[in-house]
Amino acid sequence: MKPGKNSLRKKRVRQIACAIGAVLVATVLAFNLPGQRPKSDGAALTGLASQMRHDPTAWTHDEKDASQMLRDIRDADVAAIGVSPSAILVSRRDGSKYFVTDHNATFSHALLLGEPKADQAAAPYQLVWLPDADIRSGGARWIEVFDQVRDAISVLLPLLLIGGMVWFMRREMRGGASLLSRAPTLRFDDVIGAGEAKAALADIRGYLSDPKQFTAMGVRAPCGILMVGGPGVGKTRLAQALAGECGASFISITGSYFSAKYYGVGIQKVKHLFELARKNAPTVIFIDEADGLAKRTDTGGGPVEAESNRIINQLLAEMDGFASNEGVIIVAATNHPDNLDEALRRPGRFDRTVQVRLPDREDRARIFRFYAEKLKSRAADIDYDQLARLTTGLSPATVAMVVNQAGLVARKAGDTQIAAKHFMEAIKIARIGDVSGAERALSEDERNRIAVHEAGHGLVAALLGTGTLEEVTILPRGGALGVALITKQQDKHLYRETEIRNEIQVLLGGRNAEILSFAEASSGAASDLQEASRISLDMVSKFGFNSDGDLFSLAALPSQYAGLQMKGAIEQANVLLKELNELCYGLLHAYEPVLRAIADELLEQETVPGETVYRLIREHKSTLKIVHEPAAA
Structure with missing residues (x-):
């Protein structure tokens, strides 16, 4: 270039x-x-x-x-x-x-x-x-907007994250505990039954209504009430009624309320709960499923156990009166009081235990009437005393479910009103289970065996008077292929040795009926044998009902030692079972015509009322009397 x-x-x-x-x-x-x-x-x-x-x-x-x-x-x-x-x-x-x-x-x-x-x-x-x-250009404008948004986000995002974390932590510390918008209007008179629990809560009602009558005498009211009872017996309603009786504020939480994701938040929840209660005193704090608090451990297993210990310690400190708890009562409910920490049950904490028991027959009748009045039913057709007798051992919550189930049965049948037959079917569903379609898969031989088996249960129960035989059916319900429905005339809490022996004979009645009719038993008696073995083992190892007069109870031994002594108890229980089995077989043999008549009725009708069984027994006894009189002459 x-x-x-x-x-x-x-x-x-x-x-x-x-x-x-x-x-x-x-x-x-x-x-x-x-x-x-x-x-x-x-x-x-x-x-x-x-x-x-x-x-x-x-x-x-x-x-x-x-x-x-x-x-x-x-x-x-x-x-x-x-x-x-x-x-x-x-x-x-x-x-x-x-x-x-x-x-x-x-x-x-x-x-x-x-x-x-x-x-x-x-x-x-x-x-x-x-x-x-x-x-x-359009693209340049969007780029500038994007840059501005990006710059704003880069500045605001850390602030939002910090603010969100603070808000979340404050919400976790509160834990959702809040007062009801209005004090409960429920009263003790609105809670059917539970007379013993109401009487035990009378002092608490007086303290919340007028604490000066206690403080003037130098008397300290209980700090905490522990309600113990099975599920559905009405512990929550009693706590609400206590608050309603004295116009107190009401806070309802569960034992798991104090659990938290973050370390230390559970303690803040305890503090917030008591601060809220003191600020709105008089206040009733209801802790449902209190066994969710568990127990303190000294094993040092990890941060979870350490946090649980700290939560319980803080709860103990708040209940012990480090701050004034005047006008604040804690009511805890649990099905498993043994799972609570021992320190919670000492005087000064949950220092009063209230047993909430199942309703008796009269109370169940009132509960049936209370819930049935809310439904469109034929009141004149319903015998509430009979319904109460058929539901022995059921809780108020279960009774309410039975009433609602009766409405479902009526709707399924196409009826516009709920009648007694619908309640009866609902009770069977609650106690045994709904009717299944398993009968379609049964052979004729199996139907015969089931009929004889259930006839044996029903006949022995009617002869020994262990209860009222309502009906015998071979319609499968729940997991059972047939049922002998036996109810108690009244609720029982104590059983004599004779009554328990009769109960075992009723359990063995189905198996012995099969042996009497078919010369061999079937596997259908497996659950009966299991229950009879459990009862007989309790008789000889806990109740002292054994032939050799041994009164030592294996329940007094620690679990690691009780197993070593179980062999002798099992041998005694087996001797007792054999004795009762022979008595049951002899009873059925004496009434074999009645057994066959009941079984034939079951095969034809599938369900035999208890009245029919009692009539057949009376007819058989009169026949025996006529036959024996000439022989005696």
Whole structure:
């Protein structure tokens, strides 16, 4: 290449660099040195430059990249250049117009090193500063919005995270414990039964209603009440009635309320609970399923056990009166009082235990009447005393379920009112189970065996008077292929040895009936044998009902030692079972015609009322009397 051409090329490069440098300097001054921006008066501008200043919209229709602008500058094809904060406007000599996006002056800063020297030629175009022009493409606007949002998020996100964590921790510390919007309106008279529990809660009602009558005498009211009873006996309703009797505020939580994901939050929950209760005293704090608090451990098993210990310790401290608990009563309910920590049950904490027992027959009748009145039923057709007798041992919650089940049975049958037959079916469903379709899979031989088996249960129960035989059926219910429904005339809490022996004979009646009729038993007696074995083992190992007069109870031994003595108890229980089995077989043999008659009725009708069984027994006894009288003569 010749030297002359090289010097010409260098000169052209210097001119281009000069032009670019001028653009860059103007851009930098525009963004960074607003006080030293190019002074350009609108009146002094003419032609394209004046149009750029007053109306730059003509340049916004065509966008090109920076390389095109550089080529135009290099070819001296540029008439005017306008520099704005977001773009560079270019007017060619041929009249065409376009703009180049210069987002955040990125292009200008990148080419700033190409600033021309003082001895270089001036640019052959007019340079215009456009401070108010907003020339951006749609994409550039979205990029700017995105950048602004990103910057805002980068600032706000840490604040939101910190604020959210603080809010979440404060919510966890509160744990959802809150007062009822209104004090409970329930009263003791609205709770059917539980007379013993109501009497035990009378002192608490008096303390919350008028604590001065206690403090004036120097008497300290109980701090905590522990209600013990099976599920569904009405512990929650009694706690609400206690609050309603004295117009106290009511807070209801569970034992698991104090559990938390974060270390130390459980302790704050305890503090918040008692602060809320003291602020709104008089207050009844009801802790359902209190055994969820578990016990303190000293094994040091890990952070979970340590946190549980800290929670119980804090609860003990709050109940012990480090702060004034006047007007605050804690009522805890549990099915397993042995699972509570021993320190919770000492005087000064849960220092009064209230037993909430199952309702008796009269109370069950009242509960049936209470729930049945809410339904569309034939009141004259329903014998509530009979329903109560058929539901011995059922809790109030189960009775309420039976009443509702009666409505479902009536709806299924297409009846518009609930009658006694619907209640009877509902009781069978609750006690035994619903009727299943298993009878379709039974062979004729199996039906015969089931009929004889259930007839044996029912006959022995009727002869020994272990209860009232309501009916015998071979319709499968629940997991049973047949049922002899036997109810008690009244609730019993103590059983004599004779009564328990009779119960075992009833259990063995089905197996002995099969042996009497078919000369062998079947596997259908497995559950009967299991229950009879359990009862007989309790008789000889716990109740002292054994033939050798041994009164020692294996229940007094620790579990690791009781197993060593179990062999002798099992042998005694087996001797007792054999004795009762022989008595049961002899009883059935004496009434074999009645057994066959009941079984035949079952095969024909599938269900035999208890009245029929009692009638057959009476007829058989009268026949025996007639036969024996001539023989005696």
